Amino acid sequence: MIVKDWCSYCGECAGVCPRNLITVKEYSLEFKDDECKDCSTCILACPISALEKE
């Protein structure tokens, strides 16, 4: 997952991830990309379009 530099680390993506694969740190996001099924739920939920598929 590409995290754009305007990400605010609000955690919305982590909250909706059905597989609990996103960890929100204070100023970074960590994705378990290898377990991601490309459902795009996190991308759609982001209020500021800060996520993009690789």
Added chain:
Amino acid sequence: MIETDVLVVGAGPAGSTAAKHAALGGAKVILVDKKSEIGSPKRCAEGVSKKGLKKLGIEPNPRFIAKELDGVRLVSPNGTDVWMTSEEIELPEAGYILERKVFDKFMAMDAARAGAEIKVKTLVTDVIKSEEGYIVTCESMGKEFDIKCKILIAADGPESHVGRWAGLKTSQKAVHMESGIQYEMCNLHFERDGVIEFYFGSCAPGGYVWVFPKGDDIANVGLAVIAPKADKPAIEYLDDFVSKSPITKDGQAVEINVGGDPVGGMPKKIYDDHIMVVGDAAGQVNPLTGGGIISGMTGGMYAGQVAAEAIKDGNYSSKYLKKYDTLVRDDIGHEIKKYSIVQEYLLTLNDEELDEIAAEFQNVNFSKVSTTQLIKNLIKISPKAALKLGKIFL
């Protein structure tokens, strides 16, 4: 390894309240938060009711009250508005707009004064169940360490991992997670002072736009949408509103806030052996308004009290901690369920229907401003609403 009776993860209002009440009850408490500054950045429109603060025993303090409110303005898609301020009706105690960056610190300080130890900039990275409780791995300033606790209270917000790591199904579906964005703006032009404004319809699919005043020309201007119902990101809806509204025509944003709001209600199970989940992490949010400060703190209060009792009694079983679930559902569970039904109903209304309701509302004599009162009046004027909501509210 650090050992404690109760570990609270997340120092938002719900977590700090849990920590405070657990400490007041005599438990040894640690409260951790991943942020370097508790309360910042805010992810909230900052509105609370006076009644709610009073219920929680919190004295309003000028340092965390940004604005006292004088009523509500509801605006339908075609601009029909309904004012319910002291000019129209005799207002009961309304509410405040908080300064969350100050309020959250106040609540954490309350917890500290009650005896809780606070660790900021401390991220929980793993949770492992043991026979005596949980071993929680934390990361802070480049160091990793474990905290062993008898009771774990998860207050880690809408993105909560802790509950899910512990095996509780606390995640929210995308249709139940509002996608929120807000500007704190100045140079605004309000028609009346101290009035919170709500705009409904296609300006914010699945949610609404809010203008919550924080000063003479300052307000939180934001909105929430349900992503699957929206056809563009939340920020584009907000920019549309800001570019068109006479209130914001000269407005300048001094802050941008984003975040999710879990409006799907409380999951079936918010406790288990050695663990309780509170606040946004437990869906303790009014599904209609998206407000979760008071309800989350209510959950935190009960969880803290039950945790302290459990420590005294040496019983951390699911059966014992069920008391928390009973208390919180008796107090706020019914309201959450009720407003969830109202939210579902409102989602079925199109712009024209909302305009019709707003037009009818102008002839209604409101006796007081409360969400329940508004819905009761909605039922009176709309047969569709009466059909869907009559049994619950009348």
